[in-house]
Amino acid sequence: MDFRVLGPVEAHKDGARVALSGSKVHTVLATLLLARGRVVSDARLNTLLWGWEPPATSGAQIYTYMSRLRKLLGDEVRIERRQPGYLLQAPHSRFDLLEFERLDKQGREALRRKRFGEAGALLTEALEHWRGTALSNVTEHLADVELPQLEEARMHALESRIEADLALGRHEQLAAELTGLVAQFPLREKLRAQLMTAYYRSGRQSDALQSYYEGRSLLADQLGIDPGEALGSTYEAVLAGSRGPGPGSRIRQPERYEHEDDDVPAMLPPDTEEFIGRQAELAALRAQLADSATGRGPRHLLVTGMAGVGKTALALHAAHTSAARYPGGCLFAEIAQPDGRPKPPAEVLTTLLRGLGEHVGRGGTGGGADGPVELDELVRLYRARTAGRRLLVVLDGAVSSRGLDPLLSGSPDAVVLITSRTRLTQVTGARTTALAPFGDAAAFDLLAASAGRARLLAEPDATDDVLAYCAGLPLALRITGSRLAARPYWPVARLADRLADPETRLRELSFGGSGVTGALMQALRQLPGFDQARTTLIRLAGIGVDSFPAQRAAMYLGTREPVAEQRLEQLVDGALLDICGVDRQGRPLYRFHELVLLLAGLLKDPAHCGQPETTAAR
Structure with a gap:
């Protein structure tokens, strides 16, 4: 038996595709396969089949789906009832996800050992198991839970394959592929560094430098930061001439290049490299964004929660993983001042319009000198530029409903995702995702992401104390993790002792200009x-x-x-x-x-x- 989930979910027997019908049956089969030999509970099946409102007959329906699968798959596959759910066993079957993961692991190991030809071949073979979007014929509930990590694994394999191909001197063939990838992920620094390398080794030093300047400008405009190590070191190497030709390369003279002006905005700040926790909230928000992209869901989405609970991180991760559904592009604007006061709507609209390619400033549209543009004119221009475009607009840090109306596009194709501490009840038809502080497991994972898992496990009692003092607030956890990372010689117990006094704890929960107080x-x-x-x-x-x-x-x-x-x-x-x-x-x-x-x-x-x-x- 041959099972496939890296594309439409399918089962093949003796070379012929098994005739499975309906998204529910495909969802049940995919869920059992992705459990990798573990029992899938009835509760999880209910959620992945019907979301939060399963029908009263869900148990009977699941039993029917299991019976149908047993009949279609035959004796080679055993689907057993084991409390609290079901278990699939198919020891002699082939599963494309496992094959992809095996080849990906072998390819990365070969890359680490600098066996570039072997690495490229293994990673190419791994990526060939993908037949399109994974899980494309299951319910949206399962896709929203499982698809993000599958796509991320695919992306990592792709980046590793590109690294191997660059080492083999295939830079000219890679330039076009990387150009498309960088356009899709403009703030992903590793891809941009690889594109710069491909350009330089193809004799296109000016294009390599132009790519760097574009990336630096995006990082500065949207985040106020400089490029990181990967991009910065590549830039220095290009300037120094040390990002030299790979094996078998052929340098040609730089040529003049026409750069087309891409009118699709991509203003989202970079996504977090490792998104931790919030899987249920992320799945719900991505499902809403998917529905909204097709016109079936709400046009206004809201993420709320107390200060420091991670609203912006969730909104940006959901936006990044849903961006492909919005071919009109993604806009982003912070709508609060650093001190928390709301920005004037005209200032925010100017930012959004610039992202749409409009030259708007204090001198008026088109750079004239007649004075500032009136708010009504900015609203009219914004609504004209967003009309008919399937856009995702992220507005970060709303203080209240006042002043939001001018920022809400009048187009039925544009979806606005807002973060705010309050629920903004005056935003018509908004669907709200409310965030609570982290539970114990997610809190530990977030702390470990900065401080190091082994370091925390070596001092379990002190780690438990630190987690308790942070009380599940992601901001507090990030601060304590950053403090431990900045002081690798500190025992965890030292920080726990400093946090133990309630009268000084808030003072200790401050680092690098960011604080809970x-x-x-x-x-x-x-x-x-x-x-x-x-x-x-x-x-x-x-x-x-x-x-x-x-x-x-x-x-x-x-x-x-x-x-x-x-x-x-x-x-x-x-x-x-x-x-x-x-x-x-x-x-x-x-x-x-x-x-x-x-x-x-x-x-x-x-x-x-x-x-x-x-x-x-x-």
């Missing part, structure tokens, strides 16, 4: 009525981390229950307080995050109510 203070200052919100927070801090109703809050605040509930909802709007359930009377229950309670302690000191510290966390 600043992020939380920014959220507090964005609320209308800062003094009242500050007083509410200070008085309620005595409740601790236990859940509580408005009735109990009224006792601490010395006011009536309806007034107390209004003040609680104000903190909820600023993501400084969570609604964690309801009591027996159906009244909402509230709960503070541990780090917000520490902020309340600081607020008792008037010195901490001035300008918040600089922070880039949203």
Whole structure:
């Protein structure tokens, strides 16, 4: 039996394709195969087949699908009922994903040993197992969960194959392929460095340098950073003439090249190299983006959560992995100032219009000198330039619904993804993805990504303490991980001891200009009525981390229950307080995050109510 998932899900028996029908049957087979010999629970099958709302007859339907598969696949394949689900065993079958992974691993090992011909052949063979988009005939629920990591594995194999081909002197053949890849992933520095190498070894030094300048400009304009080691070292090598010809290369004289102006915007900041956690939220958001791209889903998507919970990281990762669905391009704009105040809509529109190729500035459209462009004119121009284009627009850091209307394209083909601490109820028809702090497993993985897994495992008790002090907040975890990475000689226990004191913990959760205190203070200052919100927070801090109703809050605040509930909802709007359930009377229950309670302690000191510290966390 031959199973395939790197393209449409298929099963072949004796060289003939087994006649499977319907996305549900393909989904069940793919799920069992991707489990790699492990039991797939009924709950997981329900989610991957029907999403969050399986039918009442889901169990019976799954049983029918399993029976159909047993009949179609024959005795070679055993599908067994094992609590809490099903198990597929096919020891003598061939699975294209396993073949791809085996060849990819062998190819990378050959590349590491500098056996470039062998590496190129193995990686090329690995990539030949791909017959198009993986899992293309399964439900969107399964595709959203499994497709991103499959596509990332394919990309890594492709980059490794290109590296081997460059070492073999095949730079002229690679230039066209890499040009297309860099256009698709303009902020992926490794690909751009490989393109520069191919250009230079083909005698096109000017094109290599032009590619670098374009990449540097993108990084500076969109992120305010310089190129990293891979791109920077390639640039220096090109200038020094040390990115020399590979084996068998043939240098030709540089030639003049016409660069076409690509009108498709690609403004997204770089995606994180290793996206950690949030798999359920990512799957839901990508499913919404997929539906929206076809016109069936909402045009406005919202990612919310407390300061530092990772809203921007999730939104950008979902946007990057969904960008191919938006042939009109991707726009990005930060819509809040560094201090948290909202940017004027005209400033944001100018950024977006420039991404669309319009020369807009204080001098007016077209660079005239008649004065600033009026907001109404910018809105009209923006809506004209986005009309009929299937665009994805990411607006990062919305403070409130006010000022958002001019930024929402009037085109039914454009989808707007917004990050905000509040739910922005006035954004019509918005679908909301709310983020909570990380659980233990994801928190450990995020900390280990910076500090090193082996280092954390060597001091399990101290690591547990650090994780507890960070309370699952990704910003706090990134800061502690960065501090440990910057001080490799520190035991983890040293940082745990520094974080142990609640009175100084927030001060310790600051590094490199980013801090938890600043992020939380920014959220507090964005609320209308800062003094009242500050007083509410200070008085309620005595409740601790236990859940509580408005009735109990009224006792601490010395006011009536309806007034107390209004003040609680104000903190909820600023993501400084969570609604964690309801009591027996159906009244909402509230709960503070541990780090917000520490902020309340600081607020008792008037010195901490001035300008918040600089922070880039949203």
